Amino acid sequence: xxxxxxxxxxxxxxxAVAAMSLRNLIHCALAMAAAFxxxxxxxxxxxxxxxxxxxxxxxxxxxAILIVFATLLTxxxxxxxxxxxxxxxxxxALVTGAVFxxxxxxxxxxxxxxxxxxxxxxxxxxxxxxxxxxxxxxPLEVVGLLLTxxxxxAVVIAMREERK
Amino acid sequence: MAETLDQIFVSLKQALLGxxxxxxxxxxxxxxxxxxxxxAFPTLFAITTLLERKGLGRIxxxxxxxxxxxxGLFQPAADGVKALTKEDVVPRAADRVVHFLAxxxxxxxxxxxxxxxxxxxxxxxxxMDAGLLFFFAVGAATELSVFMAGWSSRNKYALLGAMRAIxxxxxxxxxxxxxxxxxxxxxxTLSPVKIVAAQSTYNGLLPDWFVFTPWGLVGFLIFxxxxxxxxxxxxxxxxxxxSEIIAGYFIEYSGFKFALFFLAEYLGMFAIxxxxxxxxxGGWNAPLASLGWIPSWAWFFAKLLAIILVFIWIRGTxxxxxxxxxxxxxxxxxxxxxxxxLVGAAVWHFMHPSLSRWLVSSIxxxxxxxxxxxxxxxxxxxxxxxxxxAE
Numbered sequence: 001x002x003x004x005x006x007x008x009x010x011x012x013x014x015x016a017v018a019a020m021s022l023r024n025l026i027h028c029a030l031a032m033a034a035a036f037x038x039x040x041x042x043x044x045x046x047x048x049x050x051x052x053x054x055x056x057x058x059x060x061x062x063x064a065i066l067i068v069f070a071t072l073l074t075x076x077x078x079x080x081x082x083x084x085x086x087x088x089x090x091x092x093a094l095v096t097g098a099v100f101x102x103x104x105x106x107x108x109x110x111x112x113x114x115x116x117x118x119x120x121x122x123x124x125x126x127x128x129x130x131x132x133x134x135x136x137x138x139p140l141e142v143v144g145l146l147l148t149x150x151x152x153x154a155v156v157i158a159m160r161e162e163r164k
Numbered sequence: 165m166a167e168t169l170d171q172i173f174v175s176l177k178q179a180l181l182g183x184x185x186x187x188x189x190x191x192x193x194x195x196x197x198x199x200x201x202x203x204a205f206p207t208l209f210a211i212t213t214l215l216e217r218k219g220l221g222r223i224x225x226x227x228x229x230x231x232x233x234x235x236g237l238f239q240p241a242a243d244g245v246k247a248l249t250k251e252d253v254v255p256r257a258a259d260r261v262v263h264f265l266a267x268x269x270x271x272x273x274x275x276x277x278x279x280x281x282x283x284x285x286x287x288x289x290x291x292m293d294a295g296l297l298f299f300f301a302v303g304a305a306t307e308l309s310v311f312m313a314g315w316s317s318r319n320k321y322a323l324l325g326a327m328r329a330i331x332x333x334x335x336x337x338x339x340x341x342x343x344x345x346x347x348x349x350x351x352x353t354l355s356p357v358k359i360v361a362a363q364s365t366y367n368g369l370l371p372d373w374f375v376f377t378p379w380g381l382v383g384f385l386i387f388x389x390x391x392x393x394x395x396x397x398x399x400x401x402x403x404x405x406x407s408e409i410i411a412g413y414f415i416e417y418s419g420f421k422f423a424l425f426f427l428a429e430y431l432g433m434f435a436i437x438x439x440x441x442x443x444x445x446g447g448w449n450a451p452l453a454s455l456g457w458i459p460s461w462a463w464f465f466a467k468l469l470a471i472i473l474v475f476i477w478i479r480g481t482x483x484x485x486x487x488x489x490x491x492x493x494x495x496x497x498x499x500x501x502x503x504x505x506l507v508g509a510a511v512w513h514f515m516h517p518s519l520s521r522w523l524v525s526s527i528x529x530x531x532x533x534x535x536x537x538x539x540x541x542x543x544x545x546x547x548x549x550x551x552x553x554a555e
Contacts, residue, residue: 026315030262033308049294053301061304061337065330068311072327125294125354 012038033064197289210240223480247423262316267424270309273302284461314413325412329403339498340390343383346509360447373446378525379508384444395433398479437471504532
């Protein structure tokens with residue numbers, strides 16, 4: 001574990017914890033944006049430039065903005081009086097621990113962790129683009145169609161209904 | 165001689181690096197690459213504030229600042245001292261932490277975006293494979309800080325300004341990025357350095373800049389319109405609209421924090437204009453082969469200043485749009501236009517260089533322009549403007 005990774009991990013995890021535990025909804029959203037940024041920096045530290053920048057562009061530039069907008073338009077972002085912890089936090093912690101243990105066990109015993117680490121390949125943006133346009137063109141088109149349908153659906157829902 | 169002048173900053177950096185002991189060289193090289201950005205662009209900002217006030221003064225038939233120094237030349241220094249010495253007022257109801265963080269979070273990505281701009285031959289701070297993507301990614305990060313400023317001030321005008329700003333930035337980001345995609349399709353790279361290199365040849369009459377192709381001209385115009393909207397310049401200055409919401413999202417900022425917002429806004433404009441130059445105006449290339457003796461960085465800054473002057477001119481000329489006009493322009497006109505323009509770029513790329521290529525590409529651009537314009541103005545009944553009170 002390099003120092004850079006340690007710093008980024010602490011930053012990301014503390015931002016994520018803040019996003020879960022802060023009282024004010026807007027503060028939570030901003031902390032989550034910081035966590036997104038931390039993840040993007042981890043990607044960049046792993047030399048995955050494309051994924052890192054796409055993470056910033058999509059998650060900080062769009063998803064965080066969307067969350068903030070939705071919060072403002074629905075309930076005004078007033079801080080709630082209730083405590084951040086639910087009354088059944090003990091059960092929640094137990095379930096979380098069980099899920100985490102199961103996932104950790106599965107990952108440790110998976111084929112991927114048993115296999116030899118693949119030789120490091122330099123994935124340039126050009127290679128990513130090439131494979132997106134040749135090998136993975138059908139999934140890409142399907143995703144594009146899905147997003148277009150979602151966009152049109154949002155417009156239809158938001159459209160003012162004609163008076164009859 | 166021309167060669168030395170062209171590479172003077174690069175050789176200066178190499179000479180300075182010679183004095184640094186081995187293990188520190190990587191760090192020193194990074195610092196020496198970034199330092200000029202922190203010197204050159206804030207200086208340009210100071211010059212631009214003066215130019216803008218003088219230019220607007222000329223357009224509005226008055227003098228502009230003329231008290232500090234000869235012709236008011238030292239006005240930026242006076243403004244800077246004023247901003248530094250003003251009291252920093254934070255509203256009592258404001259969210260202090262977010263209120264403090266917002267200008268800081270705004271300035272950092274703006275400075276970061278200069279790192280991938282090639283300002284001259286061999287003069288780019290970070291030559292990145294995905295440089296264009298980096299630029300747009302850090303640009304997207306500024307939206308959140310605008311929201312932070314507007315929300316944390318606990319002021320309804322500030323919040324209104326932030327909502328307007330975000331709606332506008334999100335809408336205009338799409339034509340901005342899509343107009344750059346055309347260039348990426350033709351050059352086949354996301355690296356700004358290679359995009360500039362692809363425009364460095366001359367074909368006798370004109371340089372091979374992308375602005376001199378049908379799709380490139382449309383792309384450039386759409387890019388610059390979106391750039392004006394992204395940097396909240398008039399006629400897209402609704403987020404600030406002094407006559408409606410006073411100053412928008414930074415209404416509750418004073419002193420140096422206000423100056424930071426001001427700085428970030430202008431630096432954002434420089435960065436995005438610099439990207440427009442890189443993508444469409446040949447970057448640091450001279451417009452004629454015979455003018456190649458002028459240093460490359462001088463060309464970059466000359467083009468940048470020209471674009472800034474056009475922005476000032478537009479600000480003095482065009483009235484502010486209304487919110488619905490703003491959204492209609494982005495979603496109903498510019499996005500369809502830029503999507504068709506992508507087809508135009510693809511056709512241009514795959515046809516042989518001939519007159520028919522020009523013809524097909526021009527039709528692909530002009531046809532949608534007239535058709536869209538006709539369709540959008542069909543039921544508007546716009547005639548010549550009539551003056552009821554003023555003659």
